[in-house]
Amino acid sequence: MNSVQLLRGQLRPALMGLLMAVACVTTVRADDTVALTLVDQVPEGVEVRGKQVAAYTWDDRQGKNLLVLAEQVSEREDDGTQSAFVYAAQYLLDGDHPKRMWMLYDDVQHCQFDAALRFDMAATKVTDLTGDGITQATVGYSRTCTSDVSPNEFKLIMHVGKSQKYRLRGVDRVGASWWDEEAGALRGMPLPKDCSIAAQQALVSQYKEQGTELPLPGCYGDEKDFAKAPDSYLAFMRQHWFALMHKQDTEWGQSQTQPQPEDPTGDDESAP
Structure with a gap:
């Protein structure tokens, strides 16, 4: 079967x-x-x-x-x-x-x-x-x-039946950090753990980023779509959003720290 x-x-x-x-x-x-x-x-x-x-x-x-x-x-x-x-x-x-x-x-x-x-x-x-x-x-x-390589707009959308739609809209984590060769470490604001405006502003203040607009990379703008939805919908979407952003953040960080591949041709410019 x-x-x-x-x-x-x-x-x-x-x-x-x-x-x-x-x-x-x-x-x-x-x-x-x-x-x-x-x-x-x-x-x-x-x-x-x-x-x-x-x-x-x-x-x-x-x-x-x-x-x-x-x-x-x-x-x-x-x-x-x-x-x-x-x-x-x-x-x-x-x-x-x-x-x-x-x-x-x-x-x-x-x-x-x-x-x-x-x-x-x-x-x-x-x-x-x-x-x-x-x-x-x-x-x-x-x-x-x-x-350039920079964070993208990201949308997470839940559909229920024919007419119910609930959305979280914000910015993903692609390009949100970079590898600092001198320090040997990733630089950039960390992944937010709370997307409330107050929490995002506190993170901006902590890292003294100038001119940073909300939502921050890895955050959504608001939860207005869920005002009349069952509590379980918003709880799931919050958890799902942060799990996806954590996965993106990890994969992006690994791509920045891995060594560059060697020239597959094996050409040596110093050779005659």
């Missing part, structure tokens, strides 16, 4: 046959309660804009769900500008035709530098935080139009 058949929902024969044919290659745990099954190919009737980077199925009280993620970066236009976008959508695989629950689309248009939008695959999670069998799908991605 394959991993699709192990999920609890029931599919109509047409969709069941199709999903069995597209080969579910991996099953990963999103959290303690919801399993995601990674699929190579989505069913007919599911729209994918750009290049598909991942697609997952899971089961909840509504039935069998599908989440698809896609990205695209365009070639430069004649004027030298570049555009990019990300696309995500959740479908309910109910009956003969998939039904779209929600769609996410964000873009950078006519960027004069380097345009980039990329999903952080570690951000993709499906949860049942209220224990009622209705799941929440969360995705995260970075967005930038820059000519």
